[in-house]
Amino acid sequence: MSLASRETEEMAVRDVINQTLDEEMERDERVFIQGIDVHGRGGTSNILKGLDEKYGRERVRNTPISEVSIVGSALGAAATGMRPVVEIMYCGFLGVAGDQLLNQVAKMRYMFGGKLDLPLVIRTKNVMGANAAAQHSQALHHWLAAIPGLKVVCTSTPEDTKGLLKAAIRSNDPIMLFEHGSVYNETGQVPVEDYTFEIGEAAVEREGEDVTVVATQAQLWNALEAAEQLGEEGISVEVVNPRTISPLDTETIAASARKTGRCVVVDDTPLSYGTQSQIAADVSEEAFFDLDFPVQRLGIPDVPTPFSPSLENEILVDTDDIVDAILTLA
């Protein structure tokens, strides 16, 4: 359905998250939030402001600084009739909750013979370009996507944030939902009505003929900017937003690559073993005979994120890098 036929409103990603959580908590009283300073501060990025007053401490629960238990107790609650939405402040802190994610959340349903639903959402954020140093600056969706049993979603735009967050909360499988610190203040048109986006479905954000760019989160915005610039030079770029990293919508992505014959994948994870590699492999397998060039990958070189702006800028992918990569193919 095209946006044109629906009533929409202009919103920033951060406000969409707040409104969507509000609507889902209103709709279903089993939905509750827990995490560090979600009450009062409104979560790490102050996004949850106001939900505390509306839903009280019972449903907007401040936890101790205990990631194992923040994740694990939410899993137990999800297994027994509640629908928790957890906040992990920075994705690097997922490491503290490692076992709960790897061995409990991801494996519980399968090991038990598929006999229980786990309606659990873990919201966290990728951060790059904030001069926050290695432990606070990284993107880790690829790391979780490598674990069978976790569905991994990356939100990028105001529109997909609403559709994906709603779908995640209504899902009976555990969902890792990665936000990105650099897109919280991006704005765009959001349908006013209630809607969900299918977990596992990609979207073509901009149609084009010459090159496909598959991009997530901050890099999606850069890719759209690159497409705009190149459009002026007569190069027509198609931009695909995977929306879900696992399961990946290979069909939509490969169809675009087949059409344009050229594909660039760009994402804020490290190049080795990153999201780019998985997508590139899938596209190569599916569309090899229709490709004019090998799939190109853009991402973070294999180093932790350095603090100093001069060093961090060196490793970041920006719009110019995407333009350059497209030009080498076009």
Added chain:
Amino acid sequence: MSEQADQRVQPTDEERVEMLETMLRIREFESRMRDNFADAEIPGFLHLYIGQEAMATGVCQVLEDRDYLTSTHRGHGHCVARGLDTARMAAEIYGKETGYCNGKGGSMHIADVEAGMLGANGIVAGGVPIATGAALSSKMRGTDQVAVAFFGDGALSEGAFHESFNQAAIWDLPLIGIVENNQYGEMSGIDEQHPPSTHDDLTIYGEPYGAHREQVDGMDVEAVYDAAARAVERARHGEGPSLVECVGYRFEGHHEGDSEFYRDDGEYEHWKSKDPVETYPERLIDEGVLTADEWAAMQADVETELDEAIEFARESPMPDPQQAYEGLYVDGGDHR
């Protein structure tokens, strides 16, 4: 107080003056960071130690150069108290090549391994197991080195703390945990993060591990010194881990830019009256340990030192972007 101190360990007058200077140096360093951050000179974010100076100072005063420490996201005070060079610290916080980590770490990751300072840490409680490992290594190597882990009241909720103290207790490791109770973990008070049975004495968390426990006034540098001296002495003599709680307050927000909505009325003023950088010089002057002139001269010297440190940071070059690829492995090579 959980265990009665048998005998108070008194610093010498010389040490008292040294501790005053250290606290002043921390305060002046942090004040400059606060102001220059507000002026957008400093990238990233900052957690300042203002108000907690007596904690790091009292503890580090009793350590020997060969001892180890680990620190937190609020680590500048620990670094200064350990004797790190304020110019190289400032340079690191400014992201400059001349900084302790050549600009790779920033405010939350200052480290000087040669000085036994095993790093500030962006992960709450992340340093506690590392200090435990340093204590293990000194024991296995047969030295009398001790390891101090500084961490906040909030860190007591992490498994990393409990697992480390359990292990240190079983193995009698020379580990000293310093709980810096500044009343808050981020924007939430202790009452939201710990059960009521612990509020009056957070060292209770060390009880099941048999740690030697002391709770002290963290705004009183000599009280901290006294408890730390006993804990260090025990550790050096193979008597196992200690947990010392320093009860105090931070005068700045959790991080710079924090709205500080959570403070109660009058709370700040109450603690401000105990400000160690205000009260301690008065006390030393009253007791004739220091003259007013000497105090004025000390202030002037420290201010000059720190003005120079900031100048050094400002004027130092940014790291060459290519350094982003260096230092990951022993061979130092480029792994693109």
